[in-house]
Amino acid sequence: MAKATTTIRQTLNHKPEHGAWFAANQALFNQVTAFYFSVIQAHELVLELGKQEALTALEQLTHKTKKNPNPIMPLSEIAEDVPAMFRRAAIHAALGSARSFYAHLKSWRARKEKALAKGKRFTERPPVPPRSWNKSTTIYAGQWKERSASSIMLKVWTGSCWSWVRCRITGRELPDGAALGSPQLVRRGKEWWLHTPVERKFSSPAKVEEQITTNAQTNICAVDLNMDGTIAVCTVQTAEGSTLATRFISGGPAVSGFRKKQLGRIARNRSKTGLLALGEQDNADLWRKINQRDEDFAHQVSHRIVQFAREQGATILVFEHLGNLQPEQGRYSHRGNRKRAFWMKGRIFRYSKYKAWNQAGIITCRVNPKNTSRQCARCGAQVIRYAQGQPEEGYQVGAPLVVCPECKMRGHADRNASIKIGRKLLARYQQAPEPKEKTEEKPQAPQPRAERSAKVEGVISSQDARGEKQPSIAAARHGTGNGHGTAHKGRRGRMGTAFLSIPTTLRPPME
Numbered sequence: 001m002a003k004a005t006t007t008i009r010q011t012l013n014h015k016p017e018h019g020a021w022f023a024a025n026q027a028l029f030n031q032v033t034a035f036y037f038s039v040i041q042a043h044e045l046v047l048e049l050g051k052q053e054a055l056t057a058l059e060q061l062t063h064k065t066k067k068n069p070n071p072i073m074p075l076s077e078i079a080e081d082v083p084a085m086f087r088r089a090a091i092h093a094a095l096g097s098a099r100s101f102y103a104h105l106k107s108w109r110a111r112k113e114k115a116l117a118k119g120k121r122f123t124e125r126p127p128v129p130p131r132s133w134n135k136s137t138t139i140y141a142g143q144w145k146e147r148s149a150s151s152i153m154l155k156v157w158t159g160s161c162w163s164w165v166r167c168r169i170t171g172r173e174l175p176d177g178a179a180l181g182s183p184q185l186v187r188r189g190k191e192w193w194l195h196t197p198v199e200r201k202f203s204s205p206a207k208v209e210e211q212i213t214t215n216a217q218t219n220i221c222a223v224d225l226n227m228d229g230t231i232a233v234c235t236v237q238t239a240e241g242s243t244l245a246t247r248f249i250s251g252g253p254a255v256s257g258f259r260k261k262q263l264g265r266i267a268r269n270r271s272k273t274g275l276l277a278l279g280e281q282d283n284a285d286l287w288r289k290i291n292q293r294d295e296d297f298a299h300q301v302s303h304r305i306v307q308f309a310r311e312q313g314a315t316i317l318v319f320e321h322l323g324n325l326q327p328e329q330g331r332y333s334h335r336g337n338r339k340r341a342f343w344m345k346g347r348i349f350r351y352s353k354y355k356a357w358n359q360a361g362i363i364t365c366r367v368n369p370k371n372t373s374r375q376c377a378r379c380g381a382q383v384i385r386y387a388q389g390q391p392e393e394g395y396q397v398g399a400p401l402v403v404c405p406e407c408k409m410r411g412h413a414d415r416n417a418s419i420k421i422g423r424k425l426l427a428r429y430q431q432a433p434e435p436k437e438k439t440e441e442k443p444q445a446p447q448p449r450a451e452r453s454a455k456v457e458g459v460i461s462s463q464d465a466r467g468e469k470q471p472s473i474a475a476a477r478h479g480t481g482n483g484h485g486t487a488h489k490g491r492r493g494r495m496g497t498a499f500l501s502i503p504t505t506l507r508p509p510m511e
């Protein structure tokens with residue numbers, strides 16, 4: 001089974017005085033968590049136990065009961081009458097932090113030992129345990145009740161007692177029949193939000209190699225991302241190589257223009273104020289504007305990419321590796337703008353990856369960017385790239401049109417690139433999908449774009465998509481393929497209908 005987790009964020013509408021209660025509740029939660037962290041530090045062996053055993057051991061060390069009248073480090077010295085579920089949430093938060101801290105410490109010690117063994121100086125500082133705690137409260141079942149679409153009851157520490165509070169919920173609705181995890185009470189400025197993880201399980205899609213080599217009807221959606229102009233060009237093709245549909249996603253110039261204008265304003269402000277204060281963000285409002293617009297745009301574009309892939313029944317999404325940003329000359333606003341346009345490509349890739357996986361179990365991978373825009377997607381020959389009204393000769397970087405001198409293919413340059421990206425993925429698993437594929441591995445001319453080796457993205461690394469069984473093509477890519485990838489029309493090795501009837505299993509209350 002594969003898993004996809006999304007977080008539904010909702011606003012809590014509460015009475016003004018409840019805000020102070022939530023804050024007191026969070027302060028207590030962090031106090032108790034810090035206490036358990038210190039208990040774990042004093043009893044490091046706890047970390048070698050499993051989740052449940054560690055919880056039991058820590059409760060025995062701290063929680064006073066009839067059977068356990070004299071715990072070694074009583075929690076009651078920190079706070080009296082902490083509800084069991086509040087305590088357990090804090091214990092798990094402390095365990096999480098401690099596991100992470102000790103893992104870092106362990107790898108630091110290993111690096112140190114290695115360096116000293118080689119007789120090198122080792123100056124890296126050791127990781128330090130958290131000095132302050134600012135975790136959001138996780139609310140386990142028992143600490144919340146009567147949840148409906150529009151309200152919830154929460155049990156909170158008001159600063160003087162435990163009290164049930166009813167809050168109205170607004171914002172995004174929870175999906176029907178979803179398995180809800182334990183919500184978190186999150187502070188955002190003056191507001192309080194409820195973050196609820198929603199988990200969905202579905203049968204794991206087949207590996208990319210299997211999908212491509214065993215089913216000629218597998219649709220793959222290849223995406224060419226650009227820094228300007230048409231921001232993304234998506235083309236869907238089947239595993240046997242016929243192109244089905246293309247979508248151009250624009251909007252790049254508007255965002256780029258907006259960004260450049262704001263960067264220009266920042267540069268002018270800076271020239272007026274002179275020196276910048278160290279460690280202080282200048283022009284915070286303008287930077288926030290830029291980030292907000294970039295973030296929104298990346299979400300919109302990735303949404304449309306995934307939407308298109310789903311409409312076309314694609315089960316694999318392909319991008320090219322990003323390469324490096326080439327340094328450029330020019331004004332501050334121009335350089336800053338190019339840099340952000342480049343980062344935008346990475347953002348769109350990451351968002352598309354998790355959206356594709358979360359919404360439809362679509363696997364995302366990447367191919368080597370070498371020659372994707374220089375070669376003809378049909379025959380592999382070097383193309384001529386030109387603009388309308390120009391002579392059809394030479395190669396002009398960034399020009400919108402291509403013509404192939406060999407097979408006379410004509411078309412949009414970015415569309416050609418997106419098809420080529422898809423072909424590259426197919427070529428990885430199929431032996432002879434196109435005639436010139438073999439020569440492609442050798443560069444034919446010095447490349448203007450920075451290169452990266454053909455690495456397969458460890459398909460799903462986004463935390464949302466971390467499942468028990470991750471679809472991994474890393475293992476599959478070394479396979480030889482069967483050489484006649486289009487022959488089998490047999491079973492459809494992907495999620496098929498199972499995906500539609502998603503079994504929902506509740507996440508255990510403690511996590």
Ligand SMILES: [Zn+2]
Pocket residue numbers: 376377378379380381404405406407408409
């Ligand atoms: Zn051609």
